[in-house]
Amino acid sequence: MYEKFSDDYDRFVNWKNRLAYEMPFIEKQIRLLQNILQRPLDILDTACGTGMHAIALVKAGHRVSAADLFPEMIEKSQQNAHNAGVQVRFESAGLGEMAKTFGGNQFDLLLCLGNSLPHLTKEDELNASLEDFLSVLRPGGMVFIQNRNFDAVMHQQERWMEPQTYQSEASEWIFQRFYDFLPNGQIRFNIVTLKRNNDSDWQSVVNTTLLRPQISSELEHQLVQAGFREVHAYGSMQGEPFSPESSGNLIITATKV
Numbered sequence: 154m155y156e157k158f159s160d161d162y163d164r165f166v167n168w169k170n171r172l173a174y175e176m177p178f179i180e181k182q183i184r185l186l187q188n189i190l191q192r193p194l195d196i197l198d199t200a201c202g203t204g205m206h207a208i209a210l211v212k213a214g215h216r217v218s219a220a221d222l223f224p225e226m227i228e229k230s231q232q233n234a235h236n237a238g239v240q241v242r243f244e245s246a247g248l249g250e251m252a253k254t255f256g257g258n259q260f261d262l263l264l265c266l267g268n269s270l271p272h273l274t275k276e277d278e279l280n281a282s283l284e285d286f287l288s289v290l291r292p293g294g295m296v297f298i299q300n301r302n303f304d305a306v307m308h309q310q311e312r313w314m315e316p317q318t319y320q321s322e323a324s325e326w327i328f329q330r331f332y333d334f335l336p337n338g339q340i341r342f343n344i345v346t347l348k349r350n351n352d353s354d355w356q357s358v359v360n361t362t363l364l365r366p367q368i369s370s371e372l373e374h375q376l377v378q379a380g381f382r383e384v385h386a387y388g389s390m391q392g393e394p395f396s397p398e399s400s401g402n403l404i405i406t407a408t409k410v
Contacts, residue, residue: 154344154362159203159225161346163233164319165328168205175390176209179264182297182406183215186262190293194261197289199248200269204230204241211239220254222247248273249282251289258291266299270372271364274339279367283379290409296381298405299390303366304397310334324350340364369395369403381407 155162187194194215198207201219203226210217211234219241221227230243246254248269263286273279286296305311314330326348333341346358373384384407387393388400395403 154342154360155202156223156225157358158344158346158360159223159229161326161328162203162226162229163205164326165317165344166205167317172205172209175206175266176213178387178390178392178404179206179210179297180213181392182295183262186293186295190261192261195259196262196264197251197255197260198264198266199251199286200265200267200272201230201243202226202267204233204243206264206266207241207243208234208237208239211241212237218242218244218255218260220244220246220251249278249285251285255289257288260289261291261294263290263294263296265296268299268301268364270298270300271303271340271367272362274363274365276365279365280375280379283375283381287380287409292409294409296376296405296407296409298372298403298407300367300372300403300405302369302388302395302397302400302403304369304403305399306332306340307334307366307368308398324348338366340366367403369397369405372403372405376405376407380409382410383408 183194196210196215196217198217198219201207201221204219207217207219224245227243227245234241244254273282312331317328319326329345331343335341342362342364344360347355349355369386376384386395387404388395389402
């Protein structure tokens with residue numbers, strides 16, 4: 154999906170609103186961790202997409218590296234960083250390849266945002282990625298994961314998500330997302346992109362990828378099995394308690410002892 158969707162990703166996401174909503178809670182976790190470790194943090198943003206969280210963190214004064222599986226996303230990230238006037242080390246690397254790319258014991262905070270972890274569709278891939286996260290963190294370092302709340306998604310079997318729109322002077326886009334619930338327990342995630350130029354007819358493209366829904370109790374258990382401790386779950390990027398029935402997101406923080 155994402156190598157094909159890279160051109161439209163920054164139209165699909167309203168970054169001004171998203172960063173305004175999410176960054177205060179991320180910064181709160183950074184401050185708490187800095188108070189414990191008593192030093193500036195080295196931060197790694199995995200599955201960074203077009204790099205906007207990493208760029209926002211650098212603009213806030215933090216030391217940040219970032220990685221994404223898709224070279225197309227890294228190219229967009231580098232252009233976004235150039236436009237923002239900041240320097241970020243971007244590398245093309247997928248989940249499970251952080252230690253190989255950056256080395257072990259290099260970071261104090263590792264971010265895995267934007268429902269990226271459920272793209273690992275096999276349990277052994279997830280376990281290997283969590284162990285890889287642990288290996289790149291220094292003792293006392295934290296992993297910060299943002300997933301959709303798949304407890305609620307799988308219980309409610311709700312297929313449709315709110316459409317996103319974007320408009321320029323010459324063109325208009327509508328992005329419609331929906332799920333297919335597959336017999337093997339996985340989810341097919343679809344994004345329909347509708348585009349028209351001026352008043353021309355709409356043209357449509359469908360991009361699709363597979364997700365493995367990660368239930369909260371299972372993910373917390375797998376983090377502990379990987380070696381993390383002090384696992385905390387939140388219901389959104391505002392930091393309220395997690396509710397399996399009603400939270401929109403599952404936010405998990407966990408610490409390397």
